[in-house]
Amino acid sequence: MSPQVSLSADQIIGDKQNNLLEDFLDELFSGTLPKFATFSFTVETIDPLAYLEINWQNDQFQYYWEHPADTFAIAAQGTVQTITGNGPERFQQIQTAVDTIENSIKEFSAVNHRYDGTIFLGGFSFFDVIANNNWKSFEPASFTIPKWAIIKDGKYSIVTLGVELSHWDDREQLYRYLLAQLKKIQNGDHIGTIDTKKTQISSSNLSELGTASLNNGEYHRWESSIREAKQLIADNEFDKIVLARQVSIPASKSIIPTELLNNFRKQYTNCYNFLVHQPENATFLGTTPERLGSISQQRLQTEALAGSMRRGQTATEDSLLEEHLAESSKNISEHNFVVKDIKERLRPLTRSINLNGRPEIKKLSNVQHLSTPIRAELKKDVHILDVIEQLHPTSAVGGYPWEKAAPYINKLETFDRGWYAGPVGWFNSSGTATFAVGIRSGLLTENNISFFAGCGIVADSNPKTEWEETNLKLKPMLSALPYD
Numbered sequence: 001m002s003p004q005v006s007l008s009a010d011q012i013i014g015d016k017q018n019n020l021l022e023d024f025l026d027e028l029f030s031g032t033l034p035k036f037a038t039f040s041f042t043v044e045t046i047d048p049l050a051y052l053e054i055n056w057q058n059d060q061f062q063y064y065w066e067h068p069a070d071t072f073a074i075a076a077q078g079t080v081q082t083i084t085g086n087g088p089e090r091f092q093q094i095q096t097a098v099d100t101i102e103n104s105i106k107e108f109s110a111v112n113h114r115y116d117g118t119i120f121l122g123g124f125s126f127f128d129v130i131a132n133n134n135w136k137s138f139e140p141a142s143f144t145i146p147k148w149a150i151i152k153d154g155k156y157s158i159v160t161l162g163v164e165l166s167h168w169d170d171r172e173q174l175y176r177y178l179l180a181q182l183k184k185i186q187n188g189d190h191i192g193t194i195d196t197k198k199t200q201i202s203s204s205n206l207s208e209l210g211t212a213s214l215n216n217g218e219y220h221r222w223e224s225s226i227r228e229a230k231q232l233i234a235d236n237e238f239d240k241i242v243l244a245r246q247v248s249i250p251a252s253k254s255i256i257p258t259e260l261l262n263n264f265r266k267q268y269t270n271c272y273n274f275l276v277h278q279p280e281n282a283t284f285l286g287t288t289p290e291r292l293g294s295i296s297q298q299r300l301q302t303e304a305l306a307g308s309m310r311r312g313q314t315a316t317e318d319s320l321l322e323e324h325l326a327e328s329s330k331n332i333s334e335h336n337f338v339v340k341d342i343k344e345r346l347r348p349l350t351r352s353i354n355l356n357g358r359p360e361i362k363k364l365s366n367v368q369h370l371s372t373p374i375r376a377e378l379k380k381d382v383h384i385l386d387v388i389e390q391l392h393p394t395s396a397v398g399g400y401p402w403e404k405a406a407p408y409i410n411k412l413e414t415f416d417r418g419w420y421a422g423p424v425g426w427f428n429s430s431g432t433a434t435f436a437v438g439i440r441s442g443l444l445t446e447n448n449i450s451f452f453a454g455c456g457i458v459a460d461s462n463p464k465t466e467w468e469e470t471n472l473k474l475k476p477m478l479s480a481l482p483y484d
């Protein structure tokens with residue numbers, strides 16, 4: 001498919017980028033063509049979320065990522081290549097597939113920036129297999145090189161276009177395609193053509209969400225699971241386990257995922273707001289406060305995030321609750337398992353690890369958490385996938401010690417976690433990456449919406465308090481939905 005439009009290249013990307021592109025294409029087509037190519041340019045563009053919304057197509061891979069406080073966003077669509085993994089070797093399978101692709105790809109960049117180059121977008125499920133049919137569009141590991149990605153960092157935007165070269169044996173055709181794509185992205189055309197028909201969820205379904213009532217069957221199941229977990233802790237089986245709930249409601253029509261993302265970003269500015277849409281109407285999305293790991297130039301930032309408290313109605317109540325959180329021995333012990341665990345796991349991969357002895361308070365609009373930011377310098381050649389494999393699942397979403405707690409999660413929970421609490425994020429061929437933990441999240445399918453929320457259970461946890469905590473954690477997802 002090649003748009004036959006006459007374009008003035010210098011109007012779109014300027015003389016300099018265009019000359020470099022022409023030279024690159026001449027060289028590319030003068031020899032044996034590699035399998036793939038990616039092209040990175042700087043552009044002036046519209047809001048990436050608006051661009052994705054305008055161009056939304058259910059039958060294509062789509063991806064959105066935004067951290068509003070960092071003024072950083074990625075929107076992407078289409079598939080040049082998808083790599084998947086399954087079972088205990090899934091991280092290694094992805095790494096091998098990435099190595100193969102990197103040997104069969106040529107990259108053009110007029111930018112020379114940490115966000116240029118080939119980008120891989122996706123994530124991993126919590127466990128290394130997925131059994132439930134609701135998750136059938138999501139593999140236990142899956143990353144896609146998109147046809148286009150807009151990466152916005154402050155006022156600066158990079159567009160990376162990806163192509164499989166066997167579709168483009170004609171240099172001129174490819175050149176025109178690239179310019180046409182860039183022009184479309186720069187102009188943000190088609191604004192105003194989006195179908196804004198909204199799906200409303202009947203507010204009567206709210207009661208089915210089980211957010212309030214302590215008398216329903218769901219609460220009784222929860223209470224008995226927490227009691228069982230506490231008994232296992234008392235028997236020294238493990239020290240901590242994270243147990244979660246799934247809340248599901250039927251949805252008759254599909255919801256527009258970009259609208260939920262727009263709601264998240266207005267309220268959860270210091271969270272990672274994400275969506276991964278797999279073709280055929282399955283979207284995993286959320287607004288997570290938890291960074292699993294980001295890397296730039298072999299420097300890693302991660303965090304221990306565990307221990308929660310509601311927000312106060314007034315400033316005074318809020319600061320009292322903050323004090324209570326900072327001093328609560330139950331929350332501190334829950335948090336300290338995570339710090340200890342992350343330090344132990346990072347040791348083999350790092351030259352140095354830096355963190356403060358006392359956690360900070362991370363305030364979100366629905367809840368506040370204990371957070372310990374952790375910085376580390378990675379050993380040479382350690383890849384983000386090595387780090388993610390090593391860190392996942394931290395004891396903020398798994399348990400401590402993990403090997404002991406792991407078998408009990410499926411016994412004590414009543415659903416398949418799928419990608420909930422798994423690593424979700426992106427990495428690129430310039431060695432830059434960010435992964436977040438896929439909590440405060442939900443799965444939208446054609447007929448169903450499911451949300452997930454969990455909390456860390458330690459020796460002195462109380463089932464009712466933990467249930468209320470899961471309700472607070474469900475709030476971002478529930479309040480982003482369009483109700484009638």
Ligand SMILES: C=C(O[C@H]1C=CC=C(C(=O)O)[C@@H]1O)C(=O)O
Pocket residue numbers: 242244290305306307308369395396397439440452453454455456473
């Ligand atoms: C497991 C979740 O939260 C984790 C992250 C922060 C605080 C947590 C807590 O206080 O229990 C959890 O460890 C969730 O939101 O589903």
